[in-house]
Amino acid sequence: MENTPSFVVIYGRRRVGKTRLLVEFSRGKKVFFRTFMEGTKESQVKSLAGELADFFNDEVFLSFSDWYPLFKYLSGKINEKTLLVFDEFTYAVKSDKGILSTLQRAWDHELSNKPVMLVLSGSLMGMMEDEVLSHSSPLYGRRTAGFRLRPLRLFPSLRFFKDFTEGLKFYMLLGGIPAYLIIASRYKTVGEFVEGEFLTPEGYFYDEPYIVLSELRELKTYFSILSAMATGRRKPSVIASSVGLEGRRIYPYLETLIRLGFVERELPVVGKERRGLYKISDPMLMSWFSLVYPNRTRIELGTMTLDEVGETLQKIFSFRFEEVSREFLIELNRTGKLPFRFTKIGRWWYKGEEIDAVALNEKEKEVLFVEVKWEDLSEGEGRGILRDLERKAELVGLKGWEKSYGLIGKRVEGKGELRDEGWLVWDLKDFKRFGK
Incomplete structure (x- = not known):
């Protein structure tokens, strides 16, 4: 990290590894690391002030009750290379959108003159794009670097597993989210994993989509749309009909899911077809809406067995193996084979x-x-x-x-x-x- 001030934005879906990446990057540096959580503006400012007071051993921080004087005083304390990480920054924005213009003002007048790297990270994808990265954001034009952290690809994901074939099945079920792969790597077989983590109310993935999709309003409608896609409905008109929406009303929902990276619009690679088909692009969501969503009552009653979802699992593997095979071809293409x-x-x-x-x-x-x-x-x-x-x-x-x-x-x-x-x-x- 150089003395030149820098403003970095990192975002990506939940569990993709942003915090772990920032923790590893922070090693050996003077770093103030703050992870925001849900709360009111007052509680957010108070909590941040308390952590800064501990970090700098300066109780003056405790006297501030608003963002700007807090950031201004913080700037005055930075005299050497310092890394400031505001992890899950979108929770601060949720509590008070005014933090955006306040941080812009603090950066323009104070922090940008200091040997500081300011990092904002967030998992609420829509909010990061709309409030932090968009042209209308007060912070637009300030960042010196930024990227969207994406899941691991096929072969790096397979390194989590000892058995290649089982690892491939895990990848087809979950995709390349590191947190998911770590949990899956504790199991010898996919069957044991599905039974323990999807088909029991105590399983890690039993309620995971409620967490991953938590920023969406009208969650019931989005769940119905994703469920329709998981059962093979891919034309917008067919999806809309199954959900109970008028034809054109489906498109804003689909566009939101695409923007957040959960759904993909697919066109034939050759030809003039422009209507396109829609599919779930997040493997974990595809698996959940195939295995859990239609069986929740029986899972709650404890009567759902692995044998009963065997055919569904094979359908998931068949669908996902096409996508995995295209990844394989891309790797062959990259290496000239x-x-x-x-x-x-x-x-x-x-x-x-x-x-x-x-x-x-x-x-x-x-x-x-x-x-x-x-x-x-x-x-x-x-x-x-x-x-x-x-x-x-x-x-x-x-x-x-x-x-x-x-x-x-x-x-x-x-x-x-x-x-x-x-x-x-x-x-x-x-x-x-x-x-x-």
Whole structure:
């Protein structure tokens, strides 16, 4: 940390690891670390003043009852490189939006002249974007650095687990949230984990969406929307109908969920379709709305068994394995282990036909079509899938392009023979080998 003053903003969804990152960054530095919680403005100011009094061993801090004189006096105490961390800053904003203009004033006139790094972090994504980062925020233009902390990707997540295949299943259920992966790593099997953490009222994940989605108003409506998506309803009109909303009224809800990173709008990677489909992009929410939400009464009664959600688990794995396989292809692309470098990847669908992954280099007119199956496949089954993939690829309409065809499965017998025939074939052994 240099003497040049800096103003850093870090944000990301709950449990993604912001506080842990800041704690690690703080090591070996002179740091004042304050984590805000729910409270009134008066209690927030009083609590912050008390912590500053302890940190600087100066009881004058206790005499302040408003933000600006407190920040002004704080600035006068900084004479050497100091890190100021205001963790979960959005709770201070919730208690009093006036802290934004007050902090802006303190930064402009006092703190920016000091050898200080000020870090604001927050988990209430909407509030961070609207109140701290937006053009209309008093703090706009002050930050010298900032980023949105995102979940871990596939292979870093798998390092939490000793068993590769079980680790992959955990990742498909939970995504790359470190706090979730740490809890999952205590279990030997996914079955034990689901039974202990999803299907019991005392489980860690039993009420987790209520915490993750707590900043949303009309929570019942959002839950109904996410539940509809988890059961395969992906068109806006169908989602709206299942929730009981008029068609166009669904879009503000969908846009909010997209902005917060919980839902994704998907368009075919090739074609003129612009209406799009919507899906849950947060793996934990997908798992919860599939496993817990429709079964809460029986879970509360203690009569829900793991066997009864076995088929649902397989549906989750099948759905998520497509997404994980696209991550795998992106890693292969990054390391130059594909026939060409693609610049775009996604799904394709049209009139009941679908291809799980289509990767394109539009400049060179090269394309890779890949089918994904969460199954153990024989050589004959694999060949049949690849030949049908060739048929579907013709429907995409990329005439004159150089085409390649691939298959990803849990286990593919005879993949060497299929490769000798010119197909690209991978299974979990290739995932494991690549991840080492």
